[in-house]
Amino acid sequence: MVEEMLAQLASSVWALPVLFLLVLGDAFLVIIPGETAVTAFAALSVAQGQPSLVGVVAVAAAAALSGDVICYLIGRRTGLDRWAWMRRPRVVAAFGWARTRLDRSTAAVLFSARFIPFGRLAVNLTAGASRVPAPRYVLFAAGAAVVWALYQAFIGAVVAHLLPGSPLLAVVVSIVVALLAGLLLDAVLARRWRRPRPPAERDVVRD
Numbered sequence: 001m002v003e004e005m006l007a008q009l010a011s012s013v014w015a016l017p018v019l020f021l022l023v024l025g026d027a028f029l030v031i032i033p034g035e036t037a038v039t040a041f042a043a044l045s046v047a048q049g050q051p052s053l054v055g056v057v058a059v060a061a062a063a064a065l066s067g068d069v070i071c072y073l074i075g076r077r078t079g080l081d082r083w084a085w086m087r088r089p090r091v092v093a094a095f096g097w098a099r100t101r102l103d104r105s106t107a108a109v110l111f112s113a114r115f116i117p118f119g120r121l122a123v124n125l126t127a128g129a130s131r132v133p134a135p136r137y138v139l140f141a142a143g144a145a146v147v148w149a150l151y152q153a154f155i156g157a158v159v160a161h162l163l164p165g166s167p168l169l170a171v172v173v174s175i176v177v178a179l180l181a182g183l184l185l186d187a188v189l190a191r192r193w194r195r196p197r198p199p200a201e202r203d204v205v206r207d
Helices: 002-011 015-026 034-048 053-078 089-104 106-113 117-129 134-162 167-194
Strands: none
Touching: 002 015, 002 034, 015 034, 015 053, 034 053, 034 134, 034 167, 053 117, 053 134, 089 106, 089 117, 106 117, 106 134, 117 134, 134 167
């Protein structure tokens, strides 16, 4: 029954539009499972032949970039203190952290933050509020979105290839693997960002 439902979802004309909306919504609300949706749809693509794996990657990348750009425009238009939640101490600290990283290297922080849910939101809003030039921002954000989409889809595709004949198991395992990989990557990146820079790096000009 469940596998039949998955087959219907995979072959539905709504499959990629639903994926787009989930990834887009994930840019604003971290509780929306954008990452796992990409992985699950990629697993379905390999297990059942639908939807197109290229389509999954393209739609995920386009939705991720769209969400990032909207957050950038919100930050550019409203700044970082328009709403009450933005003035909470922890959020203010996150914005300060993002501004420091953007001052060091726009490219590095946009690529890294794409894999960290709230870090991504803070960086995109701060990039807009800090008036990072739009062409520069879009270029780096687009590259990060493509890399992120490929990474998430790769996990689903590999798991489905290793578990042929059971789309449901492939989807469940791929989601678990994606979540564990995300937690590990989040921890590694957070530890790297907390690490003090050597004195020689403190005068490096932003990318």
